[in-house]
Amino acid sequence: MREINFDGLIGPSHNYAGLSFGNIASARNAGAASAPRAAALQGLDKMRRMLALGLPQGLFLPHDRPDTGWLRALGFTGDDDAVCRAAWQQEPALLRNALSASAMWTANAATVSPAPDTADGRCHLSVANLSTMLHRSIEHEQTLRQLRLAFADERYFAVHPALPAGLGDEGAANFMRLGLSHAGRSLELFVYGERSARQPFPARQHRAASAAVARRHGLAQADLALVRQSDAAIAAGAFHNDVVAVANENVLFTHEQAFAERDEVYRTIRARLPEAVIVEAPAERVGLDAAVRSYLFNSQLVTLPGGDMALILPQEARDTPEVWAWLQDVKAADNPIRHLEVVDVRESMRNGGGPACLRLRVAVSEEAHAAIDPRFLLDEAACDRIAEVIERTWPERIAPGDLGEPGLWHQCRTARAALLSTLGFAAGEL
Numbered sequence: 001m002r003e004i005n006f007d008g009l010i011g012p013s014h015n016y017a018g019l020s021f022g023n024i025a026s027a028r029n030a031g032a033a034s035a036p037r038a039a040a041l042q043g044l045d046k047m048r049r050m051l052a053l054g055l056p057q058g059l060f061l062p063h064d065r066p067d068t069g070w071l072r073a074l075g076f077t078g079d080d081d082a083v084c085r086a087a088w089q090q091e092p093a094l095l096r097n098a099l100s101a102s103a104m105w106t107a108n109a110a111t112v113s114p115a116p117d118t119a120d121g122r123c124h125l126s127v128a129n130l131s132t133m134l135h136r137s138i139e140h141e142q143t144l145r146q147l148r149l150a151f152a153d154e155r156y157f158a159v160h161p162a163l164p165a166g167l168g169d170e171g172a173a174n175f176m177r178l179g180l181s182h183a184g185r186s187l188e189l190f191v192y193g194e195r196s197a198r199q200p201f202p203a204r205q206h207r208a209a210s211a212a213v214a215r216r217h218g219l220a221q222a223d224l225a226l227v228r229q230s231d232a233a234i235a236a237g238a239f240h241n242d243v244v245a246v247a248n249e250n251v252l253f254t255h256e257q258a259f260a261e262r263d264e265v266y267r268t269i270r271a272r273l274p275e276a277v278i279v280e281a282p283a284e285r286v287g288l289d290a291a292v293r294s295y296l297f298n299s300q301l302v303t304l305p306g307g308d309m310a311l312i313l314p315q316e317a318r319d320t321p322e323v324w325a326w327l328q329d330v331k332a333a334d335n336p337i338r339h340l341e342v343v344d345v346r347e348s349m350r351n352g353g354g355p356a357c358l359r360l361r362v363a364v365s366e367e368a369h370a371a372i373d374p375r376f377l378l379d380e381a382a383c384d385r386i387a388e389v390i391e392r393t394w395p396e397r398i399a400p401g402d403l404g405e406p407g408l409w410h411q412c413r414t415a416r417a418a419l420l421s422t423l424g425f426a427a428g429e430l
Ligand SMILES: N=C(N)NCCC[C@H](NC(=O)CCC(=O)O)C(=O)O
Pocket: 015, 016, 017, 018, 019, 020, 023, 026, 027, 100, 102, 105, 107, 108, 133, 136, 173, 239, 240, 242, 243, 351, 352, 353, 354, 356, 357, 358
């Protein structure tokens, strides 16, 4: 078994519209000018770094934006330009939603239970409905189409559509798997949030949604834990659990205040997996604010081919002195984390999306790996071809007023079409 990270390529419409209430970075940067070309190249460089570390790397494609089908369903009529123009004049917020490049954060695309954990021995993927945020609730249809193409071989994969919108589901960002190795049957931890009077922000992952996904995937009761996120974490801006915790094989890397019932969570993990190593940041060393600001826990925790683990951290973690100091202690201590790799994904970070938000993990056997549609898998040559398309077609800059410009709508479409054709997808296949 090996784990493949599928990164969302940052789409040509990447912008700062301040659409995500409860996401502090998104609110802080609302109205700023974005740099889609630089953003996409930053994301691609992260993928290249993973390849250079000897890890397999996959890719999901930007969605079709502006989503005129969605705008038509809201009553705007005419050709694509007429639909966008009317939306911009009458309800500019709706056009902003229809233009969001938020599908880049593929940790929210789906929840994935690898084959060793499921009743039928297949890898199950449930597309997330992302129903709490309007701009994200648009994603699931196109995500389903991509996953059904990428993981079409039903001998190895089962792809489920999104849950009904009443059950908020944000995918793998609220999910962790703990076991001896990727190949072993593992404990799947689903983390949900709950509304409370003390809590100013929405809890996007509902308990009933997590439970439904676990049922659909055919998990055994003993392999399942439903765990509540702490109110303090959500209030500090951890709108997804992967802003305060990440797991890989037998290691849980977490903030002390990530969970409502911390001791109980650790007991559950240790009872199921005595070999578990819990690396916890004490609040007195790293406050929740610093954790959220630096996105320390939104790093990718990966097992390198030699067996050591590495943290793929955002530059902001290095720039936050108390975080970087604590990381030196983690590296020196007795645990599998031996390497700190820093990546620059600033454009995505400014919308609250760190290294781990940009990727969906899929652990597969060698045969299942070979059954994945190769157009979704990357090597250096594919990265070069993608970089060429980005440099040639992605907008350099988007200011808030540009969102109403027909020139931008056209450029977003032609840039995506150029990418799809370069990667061998027929028009209309996605
Ligand atoms: N933590 C994980 N796994 N993902 C991060 C998602 C960031 C995303 N930001 C946004 O959607 C901002 C878009 C804007 O404001 O234009 C969100 O809040 O859903």
